[in-house]
Amino acid sequence: MEPFPLILESVKDLSKVQIRSVFKLARSFKKGDFTQIQAVNSFQRPIVATFFQEPSTRTKNSFAIAAKKLNADHVDLVPKDSSLQKGEDLEQTFLTLKYQGVNLLICRSPQERMIENIDMPKMAYINGGDGKNQHPTQALLDVFTMLEKGLDLSKSTIAIVGDIVHSRVAHSLIDLIPLFGGKIILCGPKEWIPQEDLGPNIEKTESLDEAILKSDVLYPLRIQKERHLKKESNHSEFQNLYKISLKKLKILKRSPLVFHAGPFNIGVEIDKDILQSPIFQAYEQIENSVYLRMSLIQMMLESLKQS
Numbered sequence: 001m002e003p004f005p006l007i008l009e010s011v012k013d014l015s016k017v018q019i020r021s022v023f024k025l026a027r028s029f030k031k032g033d034f035t036q037i038q039a040v041n042s043f044q045r046p047i048v049a050t051f052f053q054e055p056s057t058r059t060k061n062s063f064a065i066a067a068k069k070l071n072a073d074h075v076d077l078v079p080k081d082s083s084l085q086k087g088e089d090l091e092q093t094f095l096t097l098k099y100q101g102v103n104l105l106i107c108r109s110p111q112e113r114m115i116e117n118i119d120m121p122k123m124a125y126i127n128g129g130d131g132k133n134q135h136p137t138q139a140l141l142d143v144f145t146m147l148e149k150g151l152d153l154s155k156s157t158i159a160i161v162g163d164i165v166h167s168r169v170a171h172s173l174i175d176l177i178p179l180f181g182g183k184i185i186l187c188g189p190k191e192w193i194p195q196e197d198l199g200p201n202i203e204k205t206e207s208l209d210e211a212i213l214k215s216d217v218l219y220p221l222r223i224q225k226e227r228h229l230k231k232e233s234n235h236s237e238f239q240n241l242y243k244i245s246l247k248k249l250k251i252l253k254r255s256p257l258v259f260h261a262g263p264f265n266i267g268v269e270i271d272k273d274i275l276q277s278p279i280f281q282a283y284e285q286i287e288n289s290v291y292l293r294m295s296l297i298q299m300m301l302e303s304l305k306q307s
Helices: 016-030 058-069 090-099 136-148 168-180 208-214 238-242 246-252 282-306
Strands: 047-052 073-077 102-109 124-130 157-161 183-187 202-205 217-220
Touching: 016 136, 016 168, 016 282, 047 058, 058 073, 058 102, 058 124, 058 282, 090 102, 102 282, 124 136, 124 282, 136 168, 136 282, 157 168, 157 208, 168 183, 183 208, 208 246
Parallel strands: 047 073, 047 102, 102 124, 157 183, 157 217, 183 202
Antiparallel strands: none
């Protein structure tokens, strides 16, 4: 297998073979097999740092828990308390972290492609979400969970519903799911659906009924209000047209699995009755996020050690 990348900014940074290796290791961790933590241990307690410039519960905490399960030290760096507030640029901040001994850095930023113009020091780097661009680890854990639920993605259709244009999760899924042969339906208000041609595996509709009738998985997105311009923020009709509920599914006689990256805006894109239903998979996604991120940390630290 080709060397595992030291920078994971997009799902496109990984080959299908590498992704399957990540899934295989995550599956071992989930089964309680921790015999493959040798690379992490060889660092004599590596340091994994999180540097989040936007709020996060699921992503940041799952990385922290994953690092601790791998016997690594975790440091949470708070941007508002850093020297960035004194005028230091990101490159110097990253260099400081590298020389303090940080081996792997996970960043979240409202800025898209934040490391594009940075001469990265020799340490591993994971994009924990950048603006509306990419959220690769979320997409990876989503597909991992779909496979764990027994879905054959080459025969499945995933409907992504809602604020697609502003969603980094959606953009990563759009890149990843077709790699496994899956089809995608993008569903939502016209202004929230990408207008460009995204390939033969991706279709678009403004009809939620059509998306539900064609799909094996529903993936509602919250409205990404923090990334909207003021003129875009009035979408009071969204919940009437696109909210997913058990009532809607019963009318259409469909019961696709329902995924959600969280946080959930209950009563907007999703009804509470869905959250209490066995078709709702978000808590499984949260559980799997730890094992998937353990696997990525393990493989990236191993690659860093060998580089």
